[in-house]
Amino acid sequence: MFFILLVLGLIFLAYIFRQVLVIGKSCKSNAKLHGKTVIVTGSNTGIGKATAIEIAKRGARVILACRSKQRGEAALQDVKRESGSNQIVFMQLDLGSLKSIRSFAENFLKSEPRLDILINNAGVVLVGRTEDGFGTMFGVNHLGHFLLTNLLLDRLKDCAPSRVVTVSSTAHNWGRVDFNYLNTHKDLREGTSFWDSVMIYGDSKLCNVLFTHELAKRLQGTKVTCYSLHPGSIYTELARNKSSFVQMVLKYMGMYFFKNAVQGSQTTLHCALQEGIEHLSGRYFSDCTVRKVFKKAEDDAASKKLWDISERFCGI
Numbered sequence: 194m195f196f197i198l199l200v201l202g203l204i205f206l207a208y209i210f211r212q213v214l215v216i217g218k219s220c221k222s223n224a225k226l227h228g229k230t231v232i233v234t235g236s237n238t239g240i241g242k243a244t245a246i247e248i249a250k251r252g253a254r255v256i257l258a259c260r261s262k263q264r265g266e267a268a269l270q271d272v273k274r275e276s277g278s279n280q281i282v283f284m285q286l287d288l289g290s291l292k293s294i295r296s297f298a299e300n301f302l303k304s305e306p307r308l309d310i311l312i313n314n315a316g317v318v319l320v321g322r323t324e325d326g327f328g329t330m331f332g333v334n335h336l337g338h339f340l341l342t343n344l345l346l347d348r349l350k351d352c353a354p355s356r357v358v359t360v361s362s363t364a365h366n367w368g369r370v371d372f373n374y375l376n377t378h379k380d381l382r383e384g385t386s387f388w389d390s391v392m393i394y395g396d397s398k399l400c401n402v403l404f405t406h407e408l409a410k411r412l413q414g415t416k417v418t419c420y421s422l423h424p425g426s427i428y429t430e431l432a433r434n435k436s437s438f439v440q441m442v443l444k445y446m447g448m449y450f451f452k453n454a455v456q457g458s459q460t461t462l463h464c465a466l467q468e469g470i471e472h473l474s475g476r477y478f479s480d481c482t483v484r485k486v487f488k489k490a491e492d493d494a495a496s497k498k499l500w501d502i503s504e505r506f507c508g509i
């Protein structure tokens with residue numbers, strides 16, 4: 194009898210733990226988006242796709258900005274079907290190529306009159322170099338979104354109130370930005386091992402938080418606001434370039450400890466849609482709640498320095 198009660202008690206505790214600490218809160222906003230246009234980068238899979246579906250359900254015109262034509266067009270069909278909307282467009286965007294970003298922006302600005310929300314969601318955990326010779330994670334996770342945002346900023350201002358939402362990660366907590374190394378190596382730090390990639394990923398996600406911090410200052414008085422966030426731990430394709438051992442561990446751990454993609458899109462949706470958070474522009478969210486960050490993630494000098502070097506790298 195006692196044993197049965199103990200087991201039931203443990204199951205109950207495990208259930209509560211999962212509900213509160215793993216799944217967490219969901220976006221409470223009922224905002225409708227008819228007549229609005231939203232770009233979601235990396236929306237052919239993972240939480241980007243779940244975000245695109247929810248935004249499409251709310252009536253927005255959604256631009257799926259994805260690097261692979263094949264994967265993007267397959268996602269286009271899925272997003273249309275699952276949202277019941279036909280206001281969905283695929284536009285090719287490879288964030289690892291400054292040229293591709295420029296041609297995406299040109300194409301977008303020419304063909305679409307509005308931009309109300311830009312969601313910088315795409316991300317990779319992969320060492321290597323981009324087309325322009327930057328470290329892959331610095332180039333795709335930070336620099337690509339930096340250039341994209343800058344090229345679209347005037348359109349966002351024209352459509353204000355508007356928002357820029359950048360998906361960072363709790364991994365930014367172990368990140369750092371070594372400007373000397375960045376300057377000479379066009380990358381965040383040395384190394385190609387599994388752990389190096391995890392560290393560099395953290396660095397690139399710190400760049401996302403610093404970028405948002407600086408962007409908010411530059412946008413003061415414009416009614417364009419911006420937010421960075423941690424989406425939670427979600428079993429997606431993010432670990433696709435890791436060993437099958439790592440993928441297996443994540444998969445089985447994930448069944449209990451991770452969210453699904455819909456749950457993982459809630460904080461992005463909160464930052465994109467929630468009314469009344471405009472005074473929190475530049476801040477970092479997790480579990481649909483604004484969070485305090487370490488000094489290094491709201492460092493005025495570092496965020497300004499990152500902005501300047503990013504401008505130089507992009508040639509703007």
Ligand SMILES: NC(=O)c1ccc[n+]([C@@H]2O[C@H](COP(=O)([O-])OP(=O)(O)OC[C@H]3O[C@@H](n4cnc5c(N)ncnc54)[C@H](OP(=O)(O)O)[C@@H]3O)[C@@H](O)[C@H]2O)c1
Pocket residue numbers: 234235236237238239240241258259260261264286287288289290314315316317333360361362363423424425426427428429430431432
């Ligand atoms: N999953 C988690 O637990 C977790 C935790 C914290 C933060 N995040 C962040 O959440 C965001 C979404 O990740 P996810 O978990 O949904 O991962 P995912 O399933 O791997 O999706 C990543 C998306 O980014 C796209 N992408 C990668 N490189 C690109 C490039 N060069 N140009 C354009 N798009 C590119 C991918 O396109 P392809 O399919 O063509 O490669 C894919 O659509 C990332 O920023 C990630 O860092 C995730």
Ligand SMILES: *[C@@H]1O[C@H](CO)[C@@H](O)[C@H](O)[C@H]1NC(C)=O
Pocket residue numbers: 319321433434
């Ligand atoms: C990363 O993984 C994807 C999917 O498995 C594969 O198509 C791609 O070539 C890999 N990239 C690298 C550089 O290993």
